[in-house]
Amino acid sequence: MSEVKKIATRDSYGNSLAELGREHENLIVLDADLAGATKTGIFQKEFPDRHWDCGIAECNMTGIAAGLSTCGKVPFISSFAMFAAGRNYEQVRNSIGYPHLNVKIGATHAGISVGEDGATHQCLEDMALMREIPGMVVINPSDDVEAKAAVKAAYEHEGPVYLRFGRLAVPVINDNPDYRFEIGKGITLREGRDVTIFATGLEVSYAVDAANLLAADGIDAEVINIHTIKPLDEELVTASAAKTGKVVTVEEHFIAGGLGSAVAEVLCEKAPTKLLRIGVNDCFGESGPANELIHKYELDAEGIYKKVKAFCG
Amino acid sequence: MTNLELQKTANAVRKSIVTAVYSAKSGHPGGSLSAADIFTWLYFEEMHIDPKNPKLEDRDRFVLSKGHVAPGLYSVLAERGFFPKEDLTTLRHTGSYLQGHPDMKHIPGVDMSGGSLGQGLSAAVGMAAAGKFDNKDYRVYALTGDGEIQEGQIWEAAMWAGHRKLDNLVVIVDNNNLQIDGEIDKVCSPYPIDKKFEAFNFHTIVIDGNDFDQIRAAFKEARETKGQPTAIIAKTIKGKGVSFMENQAGWHGKAPGDEEYRIAMEELEKAGEALCQK
Numbered sequence: 001m002s003e004v005k006k007i008a009t010r011d012s013y014g015n016s017l018a019e020l021g022r023e024h025e026n027l028i029v030l031d032a033d034l035a036g037a038t039k040t041g042i043f044q045k046e047f048p049d050r051h052w053d054c055g056i057a058e059c060n061m062t063g064i065a066a067g068l069s070t071c072g073k074v075p076f077i078s079s080f081a082m083f084a085a086g087r088n089y090e091q092v093r094n095s096i097g098y099p100h101l102n103v104k105i106g107a108t109h110a111g112i113s114v115g116e117d118g119a120t121h122q123c124l125e126d127m128a129l130m131r132e133i134p135g136m137v138v139i140n141p142s143d144d145v146e147a148k149a150a151v152k153a154a155y156e157h158e159g160p161v162y163l164r165f166g167r168l169a170v171p172v173i174n175d176n177p178d179y180r181f182e183i184g185k186g187i188t189l190r191e192g193r194d195v196t197i198f199a200t201g202l203e204v205s206y207a208v209d210a211a212n213l214l215a216a217d218g219i220d221a222e223v224i225n226i227h228t229i230k231p232l233d234e235e236l237v238t239a240s241a242a243k244t245g246k247v248v249t250v251e252e253h254f255i256a257g258g259l260g261s262a263v264a265e266v267l268c269e270k271a272p273t274k275l276l277r278i279g280v281n282d283c284f285g286e287s288g289p290a291n292e293l294i295h296k297y298e299l300d301a302e303g304i305y306k307k308v309k310a311f312c313g
Numbered sequence: 314m315t316n317l318e319l320q321k322t323a324n325a326v327r328k329s330i331v332t333a334v335y336s337a338k339s340g341h342p343g344g345s346l347s348a349a350d351i352f353t354w355l356y357f358e359e360m361h362i363d364p365k366n367p368k369l370e371d372r373d374r375f376v377l378s379k380g381h382v383a384p385g386l387y388s389v390l391a392e393r394g395f396f397p398k399e400d401l402t403t404l405r406h407t408g409s410y411l412q413g414h415p416d417m418k419h420i421p422g423v424d425m426s427g428g429s430l431g432q433g434l435s436a437a438v439g440m441a442a443a444g445k446f447d448n449k450d451y452r453v454y455a456l457t458g459d460g461e462i463q464e465g466q467i468w469e470a471a472m473w474a475g476h477r478k479l480d481n482l483v484v485i486v487d488n489n490n491l492q493i494d495g496e497i498d499k500v501c502s503p504y505p506i507d508k509k510f511e512a513f514n515f516h517t518i519v520i521d522g523n524d525f526d527q528i529r530a531a532f533k534e535a536r537e538t539k540g541q542p543t544a545i546i547a548k549t550i551k552g553k554g555v556s557f558m559e560n561q562a563g564w565h566g567k568a569p570g571d572e573e574y575r576i577a578m579e580e581l582e583k584a585g586e587a588l589c590q591k
Contacts (some may be wrong), residue, residue: 028446052442055476060469063435064442067376070417070425071443091432091466099417099426 005144006169009202010108012147013165014039017076017106019148020155021047027155030065030077032058037167038078038108058083062091062103069101074155077103081110081164085126096160097133104154105130105162110140111252112280112297113168113202115290122285128257130162131230137183138229140164140251140259142204145174146227149181157183166252168290170202186233188240192222195246195312197304198237200226200259203250206294209301210308219312232262234270241273248276248308252299255279276311278304314357316525317591322392323353324585327554328578329388329401335574337384337405340413343564344458345385347489347522347549352389354528355454364394367421371451374440376425378433378467379458379487380414381566386423387411395422431464433457434484438474441482441542452481452536460492462503468513474542475514482542483535484515487522489551491562510544522547555580 021027021043033056035041044051054061058079065075077084084107085092096103112122130138137157141147147165154161173189189204190211199207204225211221222244224236241247247267249260260277267273280297294300298307314322326349334340356362360373377386384404391398403409410419414428424440427433437455444451457467474482486506494500503509507517516538520527528547535543551565552558555577569577 049446054473055469057466057469057473059432059466060435060438060473063432063466063470064439064473067425067436067439067441068443069439070374070436071440071447073443073446075439090429091435094429095427095432095436 004171006171007144008167008169009141009144009147009165010039010167012144013106013108013151013163014042016148016151017043018046020152021050024074024155026073028052028068028073028075030054030061030075032056032061032079032083034079038106040078058088059091062088063095065103066095066099066101069103075103076106078106078108080121081107081123081126082121085129085162086123089129093133097136100135100159102158103160105160106165107163108165109167110164111166112285112293113166113252113290115167115293116287118287119284124254124280124285125257126164127229127253127259128261131257131262135159136230137161139183139227140201140229141227142201142225143170143172143174145172145179146181150227153181153183164201166202168202171205173205173208181227184228184231184233186236187225187227188222189225190221190223192220192244194220194244195248195308196222196224196240196244197248197250197308198224198226198259198263199250200229201252203252203299206299206301206304207250210304213301213305214308217309219309221308226259229259229262232266234266237263237266238271241267241271245273246312247273248278248311250278250304253279255281276307278307317588319353319357319525321585321588322357323350324554324581324588326353326385326388326392328581329391329398330384331555331569331574331577331581333384333388333401333404334568336402338568339405340384340568341381341566342384342568343491343551343558343561344379344382344487344489346553346555346558347551348382348385348456348487349553350523350525350528351456351485351487351547352385354525354532356389356393359532360454361451364422367395371449373451374424374437374453376433376437376440376453376455377415377427378437378455379430379461380428380433383413383415386415390422430458430461431466434467434470437482438470438479441474441479442477444481445479452483454483454485456485456487459486459488459490459497459503459506460500462486462506463501471510471513471515478540479542480539483532484542484544486544486546487549488546489549491551491560491565493562493565495562506546507544514541515544516541517544517546519546519548522549523553554584
């Protein structure tokens with residue numbers, strides 16, 4: 001088996017910012033003392049005067065970005081998801097969301113795959129928080145290709161966008177000529193008849209692997225990559241649910257408030273379907289190597305396979 | 314404008330404030346009245362703005378960080394011609410564009426939405442930084458409350474503004490010494506305010522914020538200050554101009570009733586007439 005290329009989406013974020021920075025002079029990157037970790041340092045190296053370190057003061061960074069955007073700049077604020085969405089929630093809501101300002105939020109180190117830093121830094125509720133803000137777009141890309149496309153699309157989109165990136169290197173799965181990213185449009189990666197697995201972020205790759213395991217057991221799973229949590233691709237969700245009659249959601253996030261909730265809301269109203277939500281269920285994370293945690297919390301291919309098999313049984 | 318003209322204008326702004334809050338049956342007259350002279354100075358003398366073109370690219374910017382005194386801002390904007398004065402009586406009414414706190418999306422002349430205390434100064438700092446980055450001459454003004462500076466984000470913003478030497482930024486602290494729960498130094502003292510801003514690398518000026526000679530001199534000094542932002546600590550009287558509201562924390566966020574409105578307007582009318590006699 002050939003070696004699968006793995007890249008953390010935080011690297012994609014930094015690289016994509018640098019690329020966009022060459023084209024767009026109004027792009028300003030703000031960071032809060034984490035330029036090395038969020039990878040905005042890549043942009044900083046090339047455009048030092050357009051990379052503003054705000055120090056360890058995320059709320060102020062968010063307000064600065066709001067002010068900048070009223071003066072024609074397109075600021076990308078960068079921090080860990082815990083702070084970008086968590087500590088900053090009310091600043092994002094009132095200073096960016098309410099006036100619908102053109103600010104992009106690059107949140108890295110999302111989910112339990114932060115690893116050893118443990119629960120205080122493993123944000124599992126950021127998509128829930130951001131999805132509630134009117135007019136906010138929430139994107140959770142699955143790999144390097146998608147993350148870069150998402151950053152570009154976020155720049156081009158007029159209005160606030162929340163981008164969720166990871167620390168852990170993940171397989172590149174979208175490296176094909178047919179790949180096309182569009183905000184709010186899910187991508188069917190595998191067609192199936194028995195069950196639909198809607199996955200997001202780094203779980204997409206595990207979901208594809210799980211579908212292959214399920215196939216060996218005679219379960220034909222459809223796998224759909226939902227990179228945009230908001231606006232959700234309701235048409236695709238309801239169509240696939242109607243086709244397979246069973247729906248599973250998989251996310252590295254609390255099962256409450258994120259993809260699972262978003263899909264449940266749509267299905268309950270428009271196409272009631274038997275549903276299983278896979279994610280972290282009402283508990284904090286813990287310290288440990290990222291891959292071990294993903295296994296422990298049954299968010300790897302094996303965990304998904306077991307749960308979907310039981311669900312289909 | 315002469316001081317007398319400014320005083321007359323400020324008196325008209327005060328009448329609008331009282332009328333708007335009376336019409337809304339809620340809102341914040343105390344801090345609007347204390348800052349009425351500062352508002353008047355900013356919109357009639359200090360700032361480069363155009364009521365006909367509120368989005369003028371190189372205009373000076375104003376951020377009302379203490380957004381609850383929206384009646385003060387709206388009254389001065391209307392007085393300056395950004396929108397009709399008669400609209401002020403729709404303040405806080407369902408369907409009115411004059412929201413309880415400033416809404417930049419719908420109110421001509423409002424440069425930033427706000428009202429959640431502590432956040433506005435950061436936006437002003439962002440605007441000032443954008444101006445510096447683009448080598449523009451516009452200046453940015455932010456008005457905070459003295460209670461508001463209990464919020465930690467104010468000091469995050471001040472630290473960065475001082476660090477970046479944003480001399481196109483002026484922070485005005487409306488130091489009326491009262492917040493909802495009482496005197497600020499009894500609730501949680503932010504004093505000494507000037508020394509705090511100094512420590513954050515601001516040039517500081519302490520004035521009587523209801524005295525146009527001192528206001529004029531302070532903003533001139535701010536304009537001449539290079540290499541650091543300026544903080545003007547404006548000592549004011551909460552409720553200024555309406556005798557029964559003056560220095561009363563209870564008038565922070567309460568509308569006058571019919572009789573109170575009549576008395577307040579009578580006082581302001583008399584004050585206006587007295588100014589006309591000068």
